[in-house]
Amino acid sequence: MLNSIGVVARRPRGRRWLAAAAGLALGLTAALPAQAQDTIKVGILHSLSGTMAISETTLKDVVLMLIEEQNKKGGVLGKKLEAVVVDPASNWPLFAEKARELISKDKVAVVFGCWTSVSRKSVLPVFKELNSLLFYPVQYEGEESERNVIYTGAAPNQQAIPAVDYLASSEGGSVKRWVLEGTDYVYPRTTNKILEAYLKDVLKVSPDDIMINYTPFGFSDWQTEVSKIKAFGSAGKKTAVVSTINGDANVPFYKELGNQGIKATDIPVVAFSVGEEELAGLDTKPLVGHLAAWNYFESIKTPENEAFIKAWHEFTKNPKRTTNDPMEAHVIGFAMWVKAVEKVGSTDPDKVIEALPGTKAPNLTGGISELLPNHHITKPVFIGEIRPDGQFDVVWKTKGLVPGAAWSAYLPGSKDLIGDWVTLKCGNYNTVTKKCGGAS
Amino acid sequence: MRFSRACLVALLLAFSFALGGTAARAASLEDALAHFTADDFSETITGINEVAASGDPRALTVVRALQDGQLMFSAEKKAVYVKDGSGKLTDAATGKPIVGTAPADVELVRLNNRLRGAIDAAMGGLTLLVKNPGTRYDAAQAVFKSRQAAVLPTLENAIAKEQEPGVKRVMMEARAAIILSSGKASDEDKLAAVDIIRQRADQDSLGLLSSLPPDTSAPVLKSAAAAIGGIKNRLVLWEAVQNAWYGISLGSVLLLAAIGLAITFGVMGVINMAHGEMVMIGAYVTFVVQETIRNHNPALFDYSLAIAIPLSFLVAGCIGIVIERTIIRFLYGRPLETLLATWGLSLILQQAVRSTFGPNNRDVGNPSWMSGAFDLGGITITYNRLWIVCFALAVFIALLALLRYTRFGLEMRAVTQNRPMAASMGIRTSRVDALTFGLGSGIAGMAGVALSQIDNVSPNLGQGYIIDSFMVVVFGGVGNLWGTLVGSFVLGIANKFLEPYAGAVLGKIAILVLIILFIQKRPRGMFALKGRAVEA
Numbered sequence: 001m002l003n004s005i006g007v008v009a010r011r012p013r014g015r016r017w018l019a020a021a022a023g024l025a026l027g028l029t030a031a032l033p034a035q036a037q038d039t040i041k042v043g044i045l046h047s048l049s050g051t052m053a054i055s056e057t058t059l060k061d062v063v064l065m066l067i068e069e070q071n072k073k074g075g076v077l078g079k080k081l082e083a084v085v086v087d088p089a090s091n092w093p094l095f096a097e098k099a100r101e102l103i104s105k106d107k108v109a110v111v112f113g114c115w116t117s118v119s120r121k122s123v124l125p126v127f128k129e130l131n132s133l134l135f136y137p138v139q140y141e142g143e144e145s146e147r148n149v150i151y152t153g154a155a156p157n158q159q160a161i162p163a164v165d166y167l168a169s170s171e172g173g174s175v176k177r178w179v180l181e182g183t184d185y186v187y188p189r190t191t192n193k194i195l196e197a198y199l200k201d202v203l204k205v206s207p208d209d210i211m212i213n214y215t216p217f218g219f220s221d222w223q224t225e226v227s228k229i230k231a232f233g234s235a236g237k238k239t240a241v242v243s244t245i246n247g248d249a250n251v252p253f254y255k256e257l258g259n260q261g262i263k264a265t266d267i268p269v270v271a272f273s274v275g276e277e278e279l280a281g282l283d284t285k286p287l288v289g290h291l292a293a294w295n296y297f298e299s300i301k302t303p304e305n306e307a308f309i310k311a312w313h314e315f316t317k318n319p320k321r322t323t324n325d326p327m328e329a330h331v332i333g334f335a336m337w338v339k340a341v342e343k344v345g346s347t348d349p350d351k352v353i354e355a356l357p358g359t360k361a362p363n364l365t366g367g368i369s370e371l372l373p374n375h376h377i378t379k380p381v382f383i384g385e386i387r388p389d390g391q392f393d394v395v396w397k398t399k400g401l402v403p404g405a406a407w408s409a410y411l412p413g414s415k416d417l418i419g420d421w422v423t424l425k426c427g428n429y430n431t432v433t434k435k436c437g438g439a440s
Numbered sequence: 441m442r443f444s445r446a447c448l449v450a451l452l453l454a455f456s457f458a459l460g461g462t463a464a465r466a467a468s469l470e471d472a473l474a475h476f477t478a479d480d481f482s483e484t485i486t487g488i489n490e491v492a493a494s495g496d497p498r499a500l501t502v503v504r505a506l507q508d509g510q511l512m513f514s515a516e517k518k519a520v521y522v523k524d525g526s527g528k529l530t531d532a533a534t535g536k537p538i539v540g541t542a543p544a545d546v547e548l549v550r551l552n553n554r555l556r557g558a559i560d561a562a563m564g565g566l567t568l569l570v571k572n573p574g575t576r577y578d579a580a581q582a583v584f585k586s587r588q589a590a591v592l593p594t595l596e597n598a599i600a601k602e603q604e605p606g607v608k609r610v611m612m613e614a615r616a617a618i619i620l621s622s623g624k625a626s627d628e629d630k631l632a633a634v635d636i637i638r639q640r641a642d643q644d645s646l647g648l649l650s651s652l653p654p655d656t657s658a659p660v661l662k663s664a665a666a667a668i669g670g671i672k673n674r675l676v677l678w679e680a681v682q683n684a685w686y687g688i689s690l691g692s693v694l695l696l697a698a699i700g701l702a703i704t705f706g707v708m709g710v711i712n713m714a715h716g717e718m719v720m721i722g723a724y725v726t727f728v729v730q731e732t733i734r735n736h737n738p739a740l741f742d743y744s745l746a747i748a749i750p751l752s753f754l755v756a757g758c759i760g761i762v763i764e765r766t767i768i769r770f771l772y773g774r775p776l777e778t779l780l781a782t783w784g785l786s787l788i789l790q791q792a793v794r795s796t797f798g799p800n801n802r803d804v805g806n807p808s809w810m811s812g813a814f815d816l817g818g819i820t821i822t823y824n825r826l827w828i829v830c831f832a833l834a835v836f837i838a839l840l841a842l843l844r845y846t847r848f849g850l851e852m853r854a855v856t857q858n859r860p861m862a863a864s865m866g867i868r869t870s871r872v873d874a875l876t877f878g879l880g881s882g883i884a885g886m887a888g889v890a891l892s893q894i895d896n897v898s899p900n901l902g903q904g905y906i907i908d909s910f911m912v913v914v915f916g917g918v919g920n921l922w923g924t925l926v927g928s929f930v931l932g933i934a935n936k937f938l939e940p941y942a943g944a945v946l947g948k949i950a951i952l953v954l955i956i957l958f959i960q961k962r963p964r965g966m967f968a969l970k971g972r973a974v975e976a
Contacts, residue, residue: 049791051900053799171481173554184945215944218904220895221693223686223825224939234643236651251801251896259813259822265557281801281896289553385552395481395552 039082040075040347042067043102045113045123045134050090051218051247055326056115058277059137060085062327063112065315066334076341084108092122099123103132109347110135110337112330116246117141117187124149133349135337137329139272139294141190145374145406145419145427147353150336152329152377154295155404156194160242162381163270163293164195166396167240168203172383173268176237177209179229181245181253184214188244191272195242197410209237219249222256230260233267243271250274254287264289270383276322279390287386291395295379296328296365299391305364322390328364335361336371357422367401374419374427376404469496470533473520476506476549477513484549485558492562493590500566502532506549507559514543521546561586568598573607580610584644587614589622613640617648620656620664630660638667642818646671678818683936689825691932692832693894695925696887697905698912699839700880702924705913707856707876710768711775713782715909716902717789718881721759722752722888723897724793727802742807745889752885760881764874786902794899804892828890835886836925843921852876915955917965927966931955 044063046056067081075081084106088095095114102108103126110133114120117140127134127148139154166172178199182188192212199205211232213225233239245253250271257269263286270291276298279287298309308331313319340355341347359371369377378401384392407417407428416432418424428437472494475487488506491499505511505522512521512529521529521538529546530537551559564582567575568591576598583591595615602608616633619625625633637645649664649671656664701715726748733740733747740747763785771778806824813822843849851872854862863869888901895901916927931951938947962968 049794049799049899051903053794054801054898057799171552171554173557213943216948218900219944220904221686221690223689223822224683224936225944227682227686227820228940231643234647236647236649248801248896248898248900252894255894256822259811259824260820261813264553265560268553277800281803281898283803283805289556291553393550393552395550 039080040077041082041084041106041108043106043108043111043113044083044085045088045095045099045102045111046115047090048087052090052115054248055277058324059115059326059330061316062312062330063334065312066331068315069311070338076338077345088119092118095119096122096126099126100130103130108132109349112137112333114138115326116185118185121186131349133352135330135333137326137333139325141187142194142406142408143190143414147421147427148349150333150356150371150375151404152333153326154379155376155406156191156408157405158295158379158381158402159272159293160191160195161198162398163272163383164198164242166383167268167270171396173238173240175240176205177232177235177239178205178211179232179239179241180210180212181225181229181241181243182214183244183246183249184216187246188214191244194408194410201410215245215249217247217249220252222253226256226260226262229267230262239267241267241269243269244273245271246273250278251282254282258286275324276391277324279386280322284386284390285388288388290386291383292386292392293381293383294325295381296325296363297382297384297392297394298323300365300382300394302364302366304362304366308364332361332363332369332377353421369401372403373422374404374406375421376406378403468494469498473502473532474518476511476520477515477518479515479547479550481552481555484555488555488558488562492565498533498535501535503559503562503566505532506551507563509548511549512546513549514546516545517543561588565591565594568594569601573604577607577610580607580614584610584614584617587617587621589618592618612636620648620652627657627660630656631663634660634663634667638670641671641674643675675818682819683940684933685819685821687933687936688929689829690936691929692829693891694908694912694928694932696832696835696890697884698909698928699836699921699924700883700887701909702913702916702918702921703883704877704880706918706920707852708873709775710877711779711782713779713906714763714786714789715884716906717786718756718760718884718902719888719891719905720793720899720902721756721789722885723804723892723901724797724802725752725755725885726889726892727804727897730804742809745807748889749886752889753882756885756888757878757882761874761878764877768877769870769873790899790902799899802897804897806893810893824893828894831890835883836921839883840921848875911952911955915958915965917967920967923965923967
């Protein structure tokens with residue numbers, strides 16, 4: 001018989017050796033946890049493969065840089081921070097599994113993660129059930145204010161609405177006809193609902209002057225869609241495209257716009273999901289003059305921003321790596337988390353969540369962001385035009401910081417709702433009926 | 441005496457008027473330039489319009505400098521400069537180099553979209569009389585778009601001098617556009633203008649006729665409405681032709697992606713889920729070739745694709761042969777295992793490329809002969825799509841020739857029709873298998889070169905084409921090149937005719953449903969090989 005059990009059975013001395021070795025190993029491992037407890041674990045939940053990797057990989061890298069910098073300052077509460085990186089691979093159900101793994105198995109104190117709204121909605125039940133804390137850095141569609149999530153990205157009133165206001169103004173070209181072009185999932189659908197209501201009710205645009213189109217993720221054959229935009233734009237009124245196209249589909253979209261000869265002076269395109277990172281893979285000369293709306297641009301010259309970019313280039317050892325808005329959101333969120341933890345002296349999510357509202361942290365464009373009771377932050381809004389070198393020229397900005405509104409004032413179902421986790425302890429409190437909507 | 445004194449006074453007055461006139465003109469260019477020192481977008485637009493209207497010979501240089509990002513200003517000195525290629529500053533009003541060093545606060549005059557539109561309009565007015573007919577044509581088109589009444593005298597002057605018929609026609613259209621939008625001309629002039637615009641009959645004409653000023657008289661409005669109706673009818677017809685062209689170009693992309701699969705599936709019955717990754721590898725080969733050219737010899741950029749095509753065929757083909765020899769060979773007759781193995785292989789290849797090149801998109805540029813578009817009748821044909829259609833057909837014909845006229849093609853066809861009989865005739869079927877897989881992968885590599893021009897080059901490139909490739913192969917019939925050709929073009933045209941009505945998402949769903957229904961009727965696809973019945 002050649003099986004291993006038979007071999008061991010013939011050598012009783014071997015078994016005693018084995019038992020002794022096992023006992024030693026157990027003893028050693030029992031001593032180790034005492035050392036492991038000296039670090040605070042920080043989870044990073046960003047796609048490193050799949051269709052969203054192009055956008056999310058850089059966020060994983062910036063959190064690693066922030067952790068390294070904090071550890072150089074002595075860590076938090078005297079303990080070093082330890083990063084736990086997982087790859088949910090742009091697979092939305094896998095996001096939920098990986099979140100559960102980070103919280104239950106790795107016992108992280110906080111998670112920095114997610115990009116698409118569908119990934120955030122997938123992990124939400126896990127964070128609520130296991131009562132942990134997620135910092136979400138990406139601009140999104142609003143209509144949400146959860147106790148376990150801090151939204152450091154822009155709500156629609158901090159990005160989409162100011163962009164539409166700019167285009168409708170004489171500075172932006174006095175646009176009268178609007179094309180809302182989006183990828184088919186929850187963020188563009190909800191944002192376009194809000195924008196349609198805003199255009200019709202506030203700017204008094206006729207429904208004939210609004211065209212809404214959706215395309216799937218990764219859509220590459222833009223010929224028909226772009227010629228539809230061209231035809232819509234030749235009715236004699238100034239037309240603009242508001243683009244909520246996400247991910248890989250942006251590249252063939254802009255290429256087709258350039259090929260069909262649509263210049264930014266004819267039909268400008270303002271995008272909400274195209275930043276320095278996405279432009280790095282494009283020939284930007286035909287795109288000069290097209291716009292993006294963000295709360296941060298790499299080209300903004302402030303001492304904080306220049307120091308950050310220098311540190312980033314040293315950390316990545318690549319002087320050409322770009323910085324973008326979601327990275328700044330993580331910088332602000334991380335600083336706020338550290339401040340709150342040091343204030344309450346503990347990383348327990350309940351205590352940190354209580355301490356967070358009211359926390360202030362500097363942003364990279366010269367202001368101070370504050371965390372509001374609805375778990376959103378105050379942010380400045382910038383409109384930038386694409387430059388031939390892939391950076392943005394700021395052509396307009398808000399005078400001060402805009403507070404993020406979780407619930408849109410333009411949708412009938414949400415205009416009476418507010419989020420308040422300080423006094424009302426409710427994410428969707430109806431100010432008219434004076435009732436809390438409860439868990440969604 | 442009195443007469444000669446009056447003469448003298450008249451002469452003096454005339455002289456002073458002339459002096460004052462030139463002084464006024466020079467002053468107006470300098471006044472206009474002062475607007476650029478305010479660093480305010482509205483001031484800059486006023487500046488552009490005043491510079492263009494000043495009539496100063498330096499106006500064109502100033503506006504061109506602004507367009508090229510070479511116009512600088514100093515708020516301290518209230519002066520405007522033009523920067524030349526070497527970085528030296530010259531005074532904008534006089535053209536003379538500055539004395540001494542530049543002021544410390546010299547900044548670029550900033551632009552935004554509205555300003556760029558104003559610059560285009562100004563350049564149109566300023567370049568109507570230059571020597572180059574191409575520039576005059578573009579200038580006339582710019583005036584047509586901007587319809588500034590102030591340009592009318594220059595335009596009339598240009599029309600009188602114009603010799604080229606094409607340029608003259610566009611200038612007449614520009615004049616018609618100004619007449620219709622300004623409101624001061626007589627009704628006869630306006631009706632004649634409507635007629636000229638109706639003959640232009642493109643989307644810009646529609647826009648112009650739909651936005652006539654509200655004080656236009658009724659007969660002119662009626663004529664414009666009739667013209668709009670006529671143009672729209674003509675455009676509907678051209679739209680159908682445009683959709684057919686889009687369908688053909690989509691079909692050529694599907695053909696390129698699917699033809700390699702049709703061969704491997706047909707000859708070996710192997711379901712190769714890593715086929716999309718072969719396309720991706722071809723695209724990355726193009727990227728590497730272009731990067732090498734950019735770093736060592738940028739002048740060769742226009743030839744980068746010609747170099748990349750044989751290189752990608754070899755690279756992808758060799759990888760295909762390696763895959764066949766190491767993995768596929770052991771899994772013949774086990775389609776499920778082949779499917780799983782090649783699926784795993786596709787993930788490995790994607791991650792390998794991601795680890796080597798990074799997960800971001802890679803910048804693959806279009807050579808100059810592939811950029812832009814031209815108008816044919818009422819449709820726009822982009823050069824890159826045109827070249828891809830030609831390339832797809834060339835690959836198809838080359839493959840047909842390979843199959844029909846070479847020994848290897850003969851062996852491939854024999855093995856496809858009846859493997860045991862072919863083996864007993866002395867054909868080394870395992871060698872044919874390896875080379876066929878290499879051929880299919882190599883063609884996928886060449887498809888990747890073409891696709892890198894229209895899609896973004898990232899590790900996920902293959903995923904977008906694998907489903908479409910299988911769709912084409914299943915629909916067209918396995919192993920038959922003509923089936924793949926007809927199938928890909930039918931699917932492409934059907935998709936592009938559905939898309940304007942149903943939208944992109946529903947259009948794709950409708951095509952998939954149609955294919956499923958078609959397969960119910962003809963399970964072997966459109967052009968099925970009878971030989972497979974013996975094989976099966």
